[in-house]
Every structure is written in structure tokens, then in C-alpha cells.
Amino acid sequence: MKRAAGLVITLIILLSQTSCFGLRQINELAIVTAVGLGLGDKPGTIKVSAQIIRPADARGQTGAPSGGTGQPIYSISAEGTSIFDAIRNLGRVSSRRVYWAHNFLIVMDEDYARKGIKDMVDFFTRNHELRMNTRVAVTPDLPDQVVSTITGLEVVPGEAVDRLFQNNHVVGRAPASDMMNLEEAFLSSSTEPVLARVQLKPRGISNKKPEEHGSLKQVELGGAAAFLGDKMVGWLSVKEARGLLFFLEKLGSGIEVVKCPNNDGVMSIEFKRARLKVTPSYANKEPKFGVRLTTEADIVESGCAIHLDEGIRQDAEEKLEQRLKSNIDSVIDKAQHRYHSDFLKLGDVFRNKYPEEWRVLKRDWNRTFSDAKIDVEVEATIKSGVLKSVGTEIR
Incomplete structure (x- = not known):
């Protein structure tokens, strides 16, 4: 009898261990794929907008599935005194529980970012459902x-x-910002956050009205938002973002278009295997930085001439060097003299080489960084696309 009772108890325990107590049915969840943050209409409030997927309609079909609307997403918004309060208020209009585990994007408007994003970083890093590789941007x-x-x-x-x-490394016009590198910069004493910029541009063409070019707005990724502490201090242009990526993401390749020396045409130059090296130094209680960029390049399209000679190659190398140096100089100038914010991670480089000196300078690093001398040197070598001699192309 005792053995039978023990067997029953054992079976009950085993069954309880294999059951799904925490199971959540997909038809009971509002699966968020993008969230927008902005200031609410009432003073002191925050507006949260959620892009919720419709599983029945997100099938890529032209027509609406049976019982569906044909729209793959459903967007709702709510306001509250905090992000959590606003999300809770989404429950007033959403028939399903908001679920964050599949969220791809957090986008904030400029006014919200300028006021401060400390609450956003705190909330979304505490949320156990959110992935740390969720993209973060400002619009x-x-x-x-x-x-x-x-x-x-x-x-x-x-x-x-x-x-x-994901494909941004091909274009190289914005930082690949996500929650992980945002939190890293936010908690660091040697660097400041910088986030990608997204905006709506009339680039799409309607199939029903092809004659109306740009009749549909599409999301464009380009440029960046610079921060000082938790507050946005200004924008970086697409050109400045290109220079920024050499520091943050070791940008290795890209396209630059320069003018021809012999006519009004242009040539497209693809630089590749780019390497940026930052060398810090410290003398007379002043930090200095030497920035050197080396790259190889190919002429991939030319409107200059049918045959490109050695003189055109040298001119193209000089113009490519000037273009890349201008990109780097412009973002350095913006960081040092306009925003006074080291989002270039030069503080990390200095700290690694001079840890003792860093303990003193870190107290007011952004001011020290703003006064530091930074020398930039660029060397480009075109390997193919020109003629070394008649009938011999450099490869």
C-alpha cells in the first residue's frame, strides 16, 4: 500500500515538472516589433507608441487572409507619467498583454532625447523580456x-x-546602435552615447500611381544623434557619421565619388581594407592624439576618360584622401568644439595607455578632450582601375 502511494506521489511530481505552468499562447499576446517614445500632450507625461504584429495577417499575401484585415501590424499609443505607466495604459486599448521579447526597434523623437533618456535606459535594461541587441534610434x-x-x-x-x-556596413552612413552599446556608453566615464538617426523620406513609388515618384514615405537610416550624459546635444550629418564609423565600428570599406581632373565628369572610388589607428600621447599635462587612416581603393566607375593614366590615378588618390580626411575632421570638430562630447571613444584609448593619468583627467574629461590636439593623416592607394602603361592595367 505504501509502495503504491509512493508511486502515485512520484507520478504526480513528474507530471507537474513537465507541465507548462508559464505557457503563453500566441493568440493571447500583443507581440511588439517596434516602439516609439515621445513627450506626451500633457506636461510631464510620456507617450508610448507600439507596433504590434497581427500573426494572422503577417503572411506576405497580397489579399487579406480569411477573417483578417490585410494589415500586418496594428499600432496603438498611450500616455503616462512614466514609461511603465504608459505601457500599462496600453492595456486600456489592447485586448492582449504587451509582449516585448520580439521587439526590433526603439525610436525616440528629438524633443524626448534632448530632455534626457535616463528613464528609457533604466526601464528597458531592467525589462527581462527585452533583448539587448534591440536597435535604438532618434528621429x-x-x-x-x-x-x-x-x-x-x-x-x-x-x-x-x-x-x-544589419546592412548598414555596406552603406556606412549611420552607427549600428543598440541597447547594449547604448548602456555601455551610458555607464562609461570615458565615452558618450551616440545613436543612429532615422527619418521618413518620400522615396517609395506606388504601384497604383507610378507617375507620382516619391508618393510613399519610407524609413531612411542616415546620420546620428550625439549625446552628453543622458541628453541629446545635436545631430551629426551623414558625412560626419561616415567619419564617426572609422572610430566606433572600424569601417573597412565604402564608396566615395570625386570629380575628374580632365573634364566635368565624376568617378566612383571604392575604398577597402581601411585601417584607423589612434595613438595617444601625454606631455606637459596635456593629452594629444595622432589619427592615421590607411586604405586601398579601386576605381569602379569613371566618367573621366576611356583610358585612365598615372596622372589621373594620383589625382584620384589625393581627392580620396581629402574626402576621407574631411569626413574625419568634421566629426572631430563637431565633437570637440560644438558638442564638447567624446563620443569618439578617444577617452578609452587614452585610459588604456595612461591609466594613472586617467584617474586625474577623468573627472573633467570632456573639457580636457575639447582642448586636446588631434592630428589626422590619411593615406590612400589605388590598386586597380588605371593604366600603369599602355595595355597594362594595375590589378
Whole structure:
């Protein structure tokens, strides 16, 4: 009898261990794929806009599935005195529990970012459902419009923006910012945060109205937002963002278009295997930095002449060097003299080489960084696309 009772108890325990007490059915969840943050209409409030996927309609079909609407997403918004309060208020209009584990994007408007993002970093890093590789960006547009914009290729807009970030290394016009590197910079004493800029541009063409070019707005990734502490201090242009990526992401390749020396045409130059080296030094209680960029390049398209000679090659190298140096100089000048914010991570480089000196300088590093001398040198070598001699092309 005792053995039978023990067997029953054992079976009950085993069954309880294999059951799904925490199971959440997909038809009971509001799966968020993008979220927008902005200031609310009432003073002291925050507006949260959520892009929620419709599982029944997100099938990539042209027509609406049976019982569906044909729209792959459903966008809702709510306000509150905090982010958590606003999210709780989403429950007033959402019939399902908001679920964050599949969120691709957090986008904030400029006013919200300038006021401070400390609460955003705190909330989303504490949220156990959120992935730390979630993309983070700032927009000059309304964030609820950004997260609800349907793209032409992807079914889910949040996923489309995530793919823009994934392919960003090809274009090289914005930092690949996510929650992980945002929190890292936010907690660091040697660098400041910088986030990608997204905005709506009339780039799409309607299939129903092809004659109306740009009749559909699409999300464009380009430029960046610079921060000092938790507050946004200004924008970086696409050109400045290109220079920024050499420091932050070791940008290795890209395209630059320069003018021809012999006519009004232009040539496209692809630089590759780019290497940026930053060398810090310290003398007379003043830090200095030497920045050297070396790269190889190919002429991939030319409107200069049918045959490109050695003189055109040298001119192209000089113009490429000037273009890349201008990109780097412009972002350094913006960081030092306008925003007084070391988002270039030069403080990290200095700290690694001079740890003792850093203990003193870190107390007011942004001011010290703003006064530091930074010398920039660029060397480019074109390997192919020109003629070394008649009938011999450099490869």
C-alpha cells in the first residue's frame, strides 16, 4: 500500500515538472516589433507608441487572409507619467498583454532625447523580456509615424528597420546602435552615447500611381544623434557619421565619388581594407592624439576618360584622401568644439595607455578632450582601375 502511494506521489511530481505552468499562447499576446517614445500632450507625461504584429495577417499575401484585415501590424499609443505607466495604459486599448521579447526597434523623437533618456535606459535594461541587441534610434519626425510606416519589401516594418541596420556596413552612413552599446556608453566615464538617426523620406513609388515618384514615405537610416550624459546635444550629418564609423565600428570599406581632373565628369572610388589607428600621447599635462587612416581603393566607375593614366590615378588618390580626411575632421570638430562630447571613444584609448593619468583627467574629461590636439593623416592607394602603361592595367 505504501509502495503504491509512493508511486502515485512520484507520478504526480513528474507530471507537474513537465507541465507548462508559464505557457503563453500566441493568440493571447500583443507581440511588439517596434516602439516609439515621445513627450506626451500633457506636461510631464510620456507617450508610448507600439507596433504590434497581427500573426494572422503577417503572411506576405497580397489579399487579406480569411477573417483578417490585410494589415500586418496594428499600432496603438498611450500616455503616462512614466514609461511603465504608459505601457500599462496600453492595456486600456489592447485586448492582449504587451509582449516585448520580439521587439526590433526603439525610436525616440528629438524633443524626448534632448530632455534626457535616463528613464528609457533604466526601464528597458531592467525589462527581462527585452533583448539587448534591440536597435535604438532618434528621429526628427513623430515616432508613432515611424513605427507605423509600411515598407515595400518586408511585411513587418520593425523588422525592415532592423535589416537596414544589419546592412548598414555596406552603406556606412549611420552607427549600428543598440541597447547594449547604448548602456555601455551610458555607464562609461570615458565615452558618450551616440545613436543612429532615422527619418521618413518620400522615396517609395506606388504601384497604383507610378507617375507620382516619391508618393510613399519610407524609413531612411542616415546620420546620428550625439549625446552628453543622458541628453541629446545635436545631430551629426551623414558625412560626419561616415567619419564617426572609422572610430566606433572600424569601417573597412565604402564608396566615395570625386570629380575628374580632365573634364566635368565624376568617378566612383571604392575604398577597402581601411585601417584607423589612434595613438595617444601625454606631455606637459596635456593629452594629444595622432589619427592615421590607411586604405586601398579601386576605381569602379569613371566618367573621366576611356583610358585612365598615372596622372589621373594620383589625382584620384589625393581627392580620396581629402574626402576621407574631411569626413574625419568634421566629426572631430563637431565633437570637440560644438558638442564638447567624446563620443569618439578617444577617452578609452587614452585610459588604456595612461591609466594613472586617467584617474586625474577623468573627472573633467570632456573639457580636457575639447582642448586636446588631434592630428589626422590619411593615406590612400589605388590598386586597380588605371593604366600603369599602355595595355597594362594595375590589378
